[in-house]
Amino acid sequence: MPEQTVRVASAHGLHARPASLFTQAVGKAGIAVQLAKGGKTVNAASILGVISLGIDHNDEVTITAEEGDGAEALLAELTGILTTDHDAS
Amino acid sequence: MADTSELHGVGIGRGLTFGPVLRMPEPLPEPLDIPSGLGSDVEKEHATAALASTAALIRLRGERAGGTAKDVLEAQAFMAEDPTLSDDIIARIDTGKTAERAVFEAFANFRDLLLGMGGYMSERATDLDDVSQRVVAQLRGVPVPGVPDPDYRFVLFARDLAPADTALLDLDKVIALVTSDGGPTSHTAILAREKSIVAIVGAAGAMGTPDDSVVIVDAAAGLVTVSPSKEQLEAVAAEIEQRAAQVPVPVGPGALADGTPVPLLANLGSAEGAAEAVELGAEGVGLFRTEFLFLDSTKAPTVEEQQKHYTKLLAAFPGKKVVVRALDAGADKPLSFLNAAAEENPALGLRGLRALRANEQILRDQLQALANAAAVTEAEVWVMAPMVSTVEETRYFTRVAREAGLQTAGVMVEVPSSALLADRILADADFASIGTNDLTQYTLAADRLLGSVAAFQDPWHPAVLRLIGEVGRAGHTLGKPVGVCGEAAADPLLAVVLVGLGVTSLSMSPAALAGVRAELTRFTLAQAQEFAVIALAANGANEARAAVLAAASPSNTNPKEKVE
Numbered sequence: 001m002p003e004q005t006v007r008v009a010s011a012h013g014l015h016a017r018p019a020s021l022f023t024q025a026v027g028k029a030g031i032a033v034q035l036a037k038g039g040k041t042v043n044a045a046s047i048l049g050v051i052s053l054g055i056d057h058n059d060e061v062t063i064t065a066e067e068g069d070g071a072e073a074l075l076a077e078l079t080g081i082l083t084t085d086h087d088a089s
Numbered sequence: 090m091a092d093t094s095e096l097h098g099v100g101i102g103r104g105l106t107f108g109p110v111l112r113m114p115e116p117l118p119e120p121l122d123i124p125s126g127l128g129s130d131v132e133k134e135h136a137t138a139a140l141a142s143t144a145a146l147i148r149l150r151g152e153r154a155g156g157t158a159k160d161v162l163e164a165q166a167f168m169a170e171d172p173t174l175s176d177d178i179i180a181r182i183d184t185g186k187t188a189e190r191a192v193f194e195a196f197a198n199f200r201d202l203l204l205g206m207g208g209y210m211s212e213r214a215t216d217l218d219d220v221s222q223r224v225v226a227q228l229r230g231v232p233v234p235g236v237p238d239p240d241y242r243f244v245l246f247a248r249d250l251a252p253a254d255t256a257l258l259d260l261d262k263v264i265a266l267v268t269s270d271g272g273p274t275s276h277t278a279i280l281a282r283e284k285s286i287v288a289i290v291g292a293a294g295a296m297g298t299p300d301d302s303v304v305i306v307d308a309a310a311g312l313v314t315v316s317p318s319k320e321q322l323e324a325v326a327a328e329i330e331q332r333a334a335q336v337p338v339p340v341g342p343g344a345l346a347d348g349t350p351v352p353l354l355a356n357l358g359s360a361e362g363a364a365e366a367v368e369l370g371a372e373g374v375g376l377f378r379t380e381f382l383f384l385d386s387t388k389a390p391t392v393e394e395q396q397k398h399y400t401k402l403l404a405a406f407p408g409k410k411v412v413v414r415a416l417d418a419g420a421d422k423p424l425s426f427l428n429a430a431a432e433e434n435p436a437l438g439l440r441g442l443r444a445l446r447a448n449e450q451i452l453r454d455q456l457q458a459l460a461n462a463a464a465v466t467e468a469e470v471w472v473m474a475p476m477v478s479t480v481e482e483t484r485y486f487t488r489v490a491r492e493a494g495l496q497t498a499g500v501m502v503e504v505p506s507s508a509l510l511a512d513r514i515l516a517d518a519d520f521a522s523i524g525t526n527d528l529t530q531y532t533l534a535a536d537r538l539l540g541s542v543a544a545f546q547d548p549w550h551p552a553v554l555r556l557i558g559e560v561g562r563a564g565h566t567l568g569k570p571v572g573v574c575g576e577a578a579a580d581p582l583l584a585v586v587l588v589g590l591g592v593t594s595l596s597m598s599p600a601a602l603a604g605v606r607a608e609l610t611r612f613t614l615a616q617a618q619e620f621a622v623i624a625l626a627a628n629g630a631n632e633a634r635a636a637v638l639a640a641a642s643p644s645n646t647n648p649k650e651k652v653e
Contacts, residue, residue: 051206
């Protein structure tokens with residue numbers, strides 16, 4: 001399955017706004033995606049699941065997408081979201 | 090037709106209106122943990138349907154509300170649709186629970202998780218509670234708790250409003266607010282001032298008024314008339330029409346009827362509100378709160394990050410005064426990196442300047458960022474320390490501020506000890522700014538966040554006014570400015586009393602500027618001083634307010650005649 005490990009760039013980690021951008025992107029794509037940090041895995045379309053991982057700036061997380069059309073493109077998009085600093089204004 | 094009756098409370102502003110009552114429903118009781126009688130398949134169907142329709146309803150409200158409320162509601166809709174949450178609910182139903190109970194428990198579980206994460210996340214916990222109540226109401230087939238949303242304009246009656254409720258008030262529909270609890274510094278009162286809503290708070294017995302009764306809400310008199318007579322309604326309608334026809338006081342510098350200038354400044358919480366404040370005639374900023382730069386953060390922002398934001402703010406006020414308050418953490422707004430230890434009495438703990446002093450680098454960085462921003466902009470920058478309680482603290486802060494290159498350094502007077510020793514404090518500080526909300530809390534020993542003692546939280550109290558008078562007198566003797574930046578400054582009539590007590594500038598939320606500006610033009614300095622004497626002679630807050638209101642009523646005053 002397509003998988004990608006990235007470091008989170010947002011200065012304050014994956015809190016409300018970046019987390020909702022991330023989960024919305026997953027929701028729109030309609031592909032099952034898992035997000036894992038430190039051995040804990042959650043449904044990446046779930047904002048509460050993503051928030052509950054308590055992801056901080058510079059944490060390493062792994063995104064895994066279900067095999068299928070558009071999975072690679074989605075991974076690239078999600079990687080983009082995670083490696084952008086959404087707290088920089 | 091029902092008999093006419095009256096409710097008395099504290100009016101916010103001077104508005105007058107009438108309309109039908111709608112009461113805010115009571116929060117739903119916790120669903121009982123009893124075994125399901127319907128079977129898990131039916132319960133799951135109910136839960137799934139209730140979640141989906143709640144999400145759809147919330148989204149619909151968001152579309153109607155627009156703006157920031159839309160974003161908040163969109164996030165709430167996502168919570169109702171959240172797959173982790175629905176998995177959790179299904180798992181709980183599988184153990185034999187009812188849909189209501191499973192929904193309640195699953196939401197509560199995530200709420201506790203968010204609360205445990207602290208900071209910004211814990212503020213989202215209220216959103217989860219709100220969604221949970223909506224889903225449970227849907228499952229029970231009862232009205233959704235929260236602000237009613239009919240298709241006509243109404244007067245909202247509530248015990249008190251939570252921030253989450255007020256954020257979503259449809260101001261085209263809610264023509265007035267009446268609360269049975271809460272005082273003049275409650276969240277409801279602050280919102281009413283900000284949005285210029287006719288409001289009366291602390292009207293005991295208000296929740297006994299049936300829905301759809303007609304009421305007259307007269308904020309200036311602090312009076313709600315329930316089921317008024319036809320004559321009363323006609324008189325009010327005529328009065329409203331007459332007030333609407335009056336020419337508003339043009340936007341300009343604040344001044345009394347005799348020309349005594351009283352600069353009117355804005356309280357701002359971020360640089361974003363600057364343009365609006367200028368438009369509404371703010372002559373500068375009397376309180377710039379810097380907490381938002383630090384909230385939602387596990388460490389203090391860098392000097393560069395802060396400098397960028399301060400520069401943006403200062404650039405909006407070339408040639409004007411901008412009073413920046415150093416980080417005020419603790420009590421109601423703890424910051425993880427500043428307030429490490431849990432305290433039993435945070436309001437009396439390591440907060441304000443005390444917390445900064447314990448983390449001096451954070452203070453020095455902030456002052457440096459501010460000095461750097463001041464150097465590249467045209468604003469006249471003043472800086473002040475929060476929660477100063479001794480002369481020694483005053484000397485400490487002014488020294489550190491001056492070392493950072495800031496010329497004008499002052500203190501906030503929020504603690505009675507500072508007010509009582511204002512002559513000594515102002516000998517060193519360049520100015521004082523009175524924070525009336527905390528000063529009232531500390532003078533009356535009443536937690537301002539505690540509803541049960543909200544009635545004590547009234548800045549009209551003569552003990553508070555006497556302390557303000559001490560500061561005003563010290564400022565006058567030493568030729569140092571004394572401002573007020575608490576909610577008291579936004580109460581038009583109290584603002585006049587404050588000027589009478591020796592206060593030289595008033596700072597408030599920008600929406601309150603027009604009301605205060607108009608009120609100041611009605612009276613001379615001599616009258617303001619006379620009102621101060623009347624208020625100080627009262628035995629309590631309500632008595633002070635009533636006495637000044639009577640002295641200030643048009644039948645008792647006419648500035649033009651008094652000048653002679």
